[in-house]
């Protein structure tokens with residue numbers, strides 16, 4: 004599998020009125036061609052900043068202090084603004100967090116979908132509109148030919164999100180970055196959009212980075228998962244490894260605090276106590292330590308490196324250090340471990 | 353919990369329309385009836401715009417209902433006047449917790465004054481010391497540090513703000529609380545904290561909740577009974593387990609089939625059920641009890657099948 | 659990644675955190691919101707200086723009859739156009755010397771003024787003491803400014819709040835009135851007032867009052883529309899808070915930036931409007947002074963006697979800049995989130 008995107012040691016600071024916010028503190032990840040990578044994490048953990056940095060769509064007060072973003076052997080951070088314009092919306096495109104504001108209310112949707120084509124491919128207007136119609140049909144807008152003349156407000160929320168997706172894929176990008184594209188939508192609409200993205204991936208072979216904080220959605224869409232906390236990755240691996248063999252206590256906490264339909268109503272929910280740290284003064288040790296029931300002295304002093312769990316699975320927790328004591332994860336996690344053993348057993352046979 | 357089955361709130365043929373008589377008339381809530389029993393948690397789910405918030409706001413009389421009755425402990429409160437003594441009393445009996453932790457607290461008030469607002473309106477504390485003491489108790493109850501009462505809302509995280517909102521509602525010692533998507537805006541890791549808190553307080557104070565949400569797994573967990581709303585109507589109402597194990601309405605089935613589950617194996621085998629509005633609604637339908645305690649919006653003929 | 663760092667074994671003991679809910683205490687003093695506002699205002703040095711400057715101006719205006727060295731309207735034609743002079747101190751610019759045909763001449767001696775007669779800022783073409791005229795002029799301009807602000811706050815603010823809060827028919831009705839009022843140009847109103855009443859302070863103030871509150875009312879209405887849907891307002895309603903209390907406790911504090919910014923516009927507008935009226939000759943009638951008439955007079959003689967224009971211009975600028983900076987400071991002071 005080819006690494007289509009490789010982000011190395013990314014650090015991003017924001018200078019604010021109150022001081023410097025260290026929003027991204029050394030993030031490494033890569034995207035394989037044709038796969039879907041999900042980035043999960045709490046609000047403020049740096050998911051949006053990370054992917055915006057890839058496209059260099061950052062706020063004015065942002066500064067990349069270190070890092071490298073390799074896209075096909077070229078460092079995107081070394082590209083000029085003009086070269087980036089050529090990549091954005093063409094080879095790499097993005098669906099933004101707020102679907103309602105990413106459409107221009109004064110322009111028909113046909114024009115909006117055709118626009119990236121006209122900018123990048125220099126095709127004729129008629130051809131562009133034809134392609135726009137195709138793509139709108141692909142994303143499931145009924146009767147696209149007629150509806151291309153309508154304005155955004157004439158569509159429902161779910162349809163508008165489909166249109167946003169149509170704009171993002173009209174150039175058949177190599178990489179599609181979707182920043183919480185379904186958070187504002189109903190579960191039924193969300194399910195449709197996820198199906199749509201999967202279908203598109205099969206049809207046009209796009210690689211997808213999907214940001215969300217809903218682990219249910221992740222389980223449905225991702226091939227690989229990266230978990231973020233306080234501006235760092237804490238664990239990454241294949242989707243089965245993260246859901247059935249999680250190693251980081253934060254991942255445990257996330258999985259453990261979600262009730263499922265079979266959670267017993269009589270029990271209390273398990274929760275992660277406390278709140279995430281302030282990135283103005285990130286803690287010296289592991290940022291999760293203050294909320295971590297499995298914290299050790301070393302957690303407060305030194306940030307854990309990544310420990311290898313498998314060829315594809317790494318976790319940054321001192322619990323994986325050979326000298327660390329064996330701890331007992333929450334019960335629901337142990338059940339996940341068991342399920343994993345069964346699955347592995349099954350696959351051997 | 354809901355064994356005694358004494359209704360605390362009874363909604364009868366409630367209609368709440370907006371912009372009546374104009375071109376943009378909205379039938380946000382269109383003839384719904386249900387009872388909420390003392391001590392239970394009544395869940396209300398449905399798609400965006402189906403009228404969940406409007407139902408809640410009509411019951412707590414932020415709106416004047418277009419027609420229908422709302423009985424609170426047997427007493428019709430759907431028409432009481434805004435500044436009447438009955439309204440004043442009612443405002444202490446029923447309270448609301450809001451969705452947006454950022455918009456639900458006045459940014460220019462101190463936490464202490466936010467929580468004490470209900471005390472001040474109803475003169476529930478004799479003097480300043482007593483007021484401070486009450487606020488301290490309430491902050492302790494929602495697991496916040498009482499020392500933080502002289503801070504402003506912006507100094508708190510989403511989950512902490514939501515707890516301040518809960519303390520404000522509890523200050524007047526209500527019997528019934530409407531929680532309108534109280535955890536939707538919170539992170540997964542914080543949601544559980546708030547839900548646990550709500551349940552602990554319910555036990556301590558024998559409260560009744562109406563819990564509005566669109567996260568169905570959380571609603572299933574927290575609710576005793578659940579009503580499913582679709583376009584201003586209740587299409588199905590039953591105990592939480594019934595709704596999940598034996599959903600009868602096609603919309604409920606569609607909704608359930610769309611809940612994402614944090615388990616890749618389950619997701620791989622998921623089959624979604626689509627719901628077609630036109631196929632399933634007709635004029636001869638109404639909400640009727642098709643099995644004991646299980647209500648379905650259907651025609652008389654359809655009802656016979658069960 | 660592959661290298662495992664060397665770490666002493668005892669560091670790997672579980673801490674068994676239980677009480678990780680506990681938060682640091684800040685120990686902030688327990689002040690009320692308004693006390694906080696005052697503290698934040700006074701911790702802003704620029705705003706404090708402006709407040710003091712404006713305070714001094716207000717004091718001088720209030721005590722103008724005591725403070726002013728001369729009667730502002732007494733004419734002494736023989737002493738016309740004298741340059742500034744302070745006692746018998748020999749400060750350049752304030753020593754009564756004047757440039758005449760390239761030579762420096764003592765202007766006071768030229769008109770045979772007694773040794774103890776001097777005018778700190780000089781005199782105008784009718785021999786009236788400029789300093790006294792400026793003091794009285796400032797007083798008048800400040801009165802206009804204060805009245806305009808009061809009208810904004812007493813009419814515009816409640817009008818906007820009621821219109822936005824009630825909505826529906828009440829709002830439509832109130833907005834029609836606003837449309838009618840604002841469709842009549844200011845100048846027309848003034849001229850009408852001049853015809854009905856006699857020219858002077860009263861008609862200027864009434865003219866400003868009739869038209870000035872409209873902008874404030876509009877802005878406040880628009881903001882109130884937004885604010886009333888905020889959940890904290892809904893929460894107050896479910897607690898049974900009365901509409902008046904909601905307005906004072908919730909709306910006004912959250913409208914304060916709009917109010918302050920609009921007032922910052924109102925004050926210079928009113929002063930300039932009065933100056934403009936006086937400038938075109940339908941404002942304050944002679945012999946009374948306002949900053950506007952002083953500027954207008956000074957401008958006529960600016961080429962030869964620049965001091966007659968400098969002084970009122972300087973005062974006007976100070977008032978403008980000070981109100982603006984104070985406004986900024988106030989806005990920040992009312993916002994708890996601005997760090998102090």
Ligand SMILES: Nc1ncnc2c1ncn2[C@@H]1O[C@H](COP(=O)(O)OP(=O)(O)OP(=O)(O)O)[C@@H](O)[C@H]1O
Pocket residue numbers: 017018019024026044045046047048049050051052053062063064065100216282
């Ligand atoms: N322009 C900015 N100036 C200052 N700080 C910023 C700016 N943009 C982002 N941040 C900070 O960077 C951190 C990461 O923000 P980011 O938007 O990436 O979070 P996120 O993981 O996408 O969260 P969410 O789930 O809420 O979208 C946050 O602490 C945020 O406050």
Ligand SMILES: Nc1ncnc2c1ncn2[C@@H]1O[C@H](COP(=O)(O)OP(=O)(O)OP(=O)(O)O)[C@@H](O)[C@H]1O
Pocket residue numbers: 370371378379380398399400401402403404405406407566
């Ligand atoms: N004040 C109002 N004026 C006009 N229409 C309104 C008003 N409030 C709500 N509506 C409309 O009534 C319908 C029901 O809205 P409501 O807010 O109750 O939905 P909801 O089920 O709470 O949705 P969500 O999950 O998005 O919060 C919607 O179509 C909405 O646009």
Ligand SMILES: [Mg+2]
Pocket residue numbers: 050051052100182
């Ligand atoms: Mg984001």
Ligand SMILES: [Mg+2]
Pocket residue numbers: 404405406
């Ligand atoms: Mg709602």
